Amino acid sequence: MFNLNKKNLIPLLAVISLLIFLSISISTLRRPALDLSKEPFSVVSWLQREAGGIIFYHHNLIENSRLRKEVDFLRYRLNGLNEIYLENARLKNNLSFKQSSPLRFVCSRVIARSADNWGSGLVIDKGSSSGIKKGMAVSTYLGLAGRIVETTKFTSKVMLFSDPNLGVSSLVQRSRQEGLVCGTLGANLIMKYLPEDADIKLQDVIISSGLNDVYPKGLLIGRVIDIGSEFSGLSRYAIIKPAVNFSNIEEVLVIIP
């Protein structure tokens, strides 16, 4: 099947070298290709959205009436919370607490997704021309979603938290127990490096700890649904159900520090 002689060897080595060169330089190739693909993919994702609106009309109608009721209820809750917020601000001011700077967001639409099962990522339609830089945190209205790993002029690539290559320093909101939340490629996240006596319970809320500059403190990550011990017995882990459903994100907010 494979007969290698001197005549075949040189072209074969040349082809293999070219492929390795292409593989190494893929990050350079990506930039112009992603910029070029912005318009066609934007059109296709717009068509997808419109078609979805027509196909799921009845479902959307029922959901709309349910959401209207929920909005009314939340408005009522918000009024009460506004009072508490203002009171909190007044008290903080009286105690001379350092005020944290308000977050600035760039809202962006998802135009493409990672093409394989071994990574979890998105391509969004805003890039460096909108002030987005590599390393910025990405969230949705529900909670923290990921991080910018690559930007071109008009597009950016987001690595989602479900990707195992991404970790975020986090806190248990109730007990302030620290840990590292990582992706598993599955539907849930895993919180690692919890000590054996960690104060963590089922249904505890997990938030970002703000220990690094990328992720602001207090952004919702998810809830604890299972707790277990590592094989070594030295530490524990918690399975987190993420607040964000990573498989149906349509719009994201890039957090500008």
Place this chain on the structure above:
Amino acid sequence: MRVSTFLVITLILGVLQVVFPDYLKVFGIKPDFLLAAVVMAGLFFQMRRAVIFGVSIGIFKDIFSLNAFGLNILLFGLWAYLAAKISRKISIEDNITRTLLVFVIALFENIASGLSIVYSGSLIPFGIFLRIVILGSLYTALPFALIFKITKIIDHSVNYD
């Protein structure tokens, strides 16, 4: 098979895989239509053309992946080469054998991609690893028979016209 038919089918499969993966997901797994297109190139085109198509499709897939290293450029070129070699040695005419070939290649592709992530230091639970390797390969192979049939119909109608 006509090159134009293959290119149109591959473009449609590429857009489906990149823009509509949520509609295609089963148990959180999406099919790798692009890999099926690479095997199709290996089965229906001459060696050199098949490898060129394999590498080009690999570049397309790597543009949307998150890895710093373009693994698919190497692997897709290799799969196209192997599929072309095998189809010259053994007669692969029926859809079941072709589907089986896609399954075997998808299995190797998934194992290689998964191991590259594991050896880069990321932790993937063994259950999820197995699920992606086995279900992902099955899910890539099963629609192939349908894709091939559609391709054949389109190709036939274009030739007839």
